[in-house]
Amino acid sequence: MERAAALELVEKYTDKDITFRHLISVEGVMRALAAHLGEDEDRWALAGLFHDLDYDATQENFERHGPQTVEWLRSEGYNDAGVLNAILGHRFEHYRTDAMSRVIVHADAVAGLLVATALVRPEKATGMSVKSVKKKLKEKSFAPGVERDEIRNVEESIDIPMDEFIAVSIAGLQEVAPEIGLA
Numbered sequence: 001m002e003r004a005a006a007l008e009l010v011e012k013y014t015d016k017d018i019t020f021r022h023l024i025s026v027e028g029v030m031r032a033l034a035a036h037l038g039e040d041e042d043r044w045a046l047a048g049l050f051h052d053l054d055y056d057a058t059q060e061n062f063e064r065h066g067p068q069t070v071e072w073l074r075s076e077g078y079n080d081a082g083v084l085n086a087i088l089g090h091r092f093e094h095y096r097t098d099a100m101s102r103v104i105v106h107a108d109a110v111a112g113l114l115v116a117t118a119l120v121r122p123e124k125a126t127g128m129s130v131k132s133v134k135k136k137l138k139e140k141s142f143a144p145g146v147e148r149d150e151i152r153n154v155e156e157s158i159d160i161p162m163d164e165f166i167a168v169s170i171a172g173l174q175e176v177a178p179e180i181g182l183a
């Protein structure tokens with residue numbers, strides 16, 4: 001699927017700016033991690049972009065979070081099994097069966113921390129350092145919704161040292177930052 005068509009689906013199925021910002025940020029991080037790991041950048045980016053597509057629609061009905069997105073994408077004629085599996089994987093451990101579906105869990109968490117960090121910096125995502133992000137990781141009261149364990153455990157989970165993971169993720173966010181007001 002072309003990115004423009006994917007963005008139209010995001011437009012169609014999400015309501016909130018914060019959801020849009022989150023989806024774009026995870027897209028950027030997933031693309032960078034795919035490149036770093038020698039994986040398919042466009043497919044990993046799409047998994048990131050779509051992973052919370054139903055987030056605004058399933059707030060009252062959270063058990064539908066994930067499966068609803070997969071249904072919508074199928075109804076739109078999108079059937080990439082690996083991407084759909086990664087979308088389910090971000091929610092359910094049972095689907096974490098390959099690199100894309102395992103990495104997305106960590107991309108989701110780090111993107112949340114990076115966006116929150118960018119929002120409190122005058123330069124936003126520009127010039128963000130690994131050191132400053134790790135400082136925010138330690139500050140428990142900062143962005144308390146971030147699943148910090150999914151950042152801390154990244155080396156044992158997907159075999160990328162945490163500093164390297166954060167550096168690649170920052171670069172991924174910076175690529176998309178102009179689209180979400182963080183450049």
Ligand SMILES: [Fe+2]
Nearest residue numbers: 022051052108
């Ligand atoms: Fe997410």
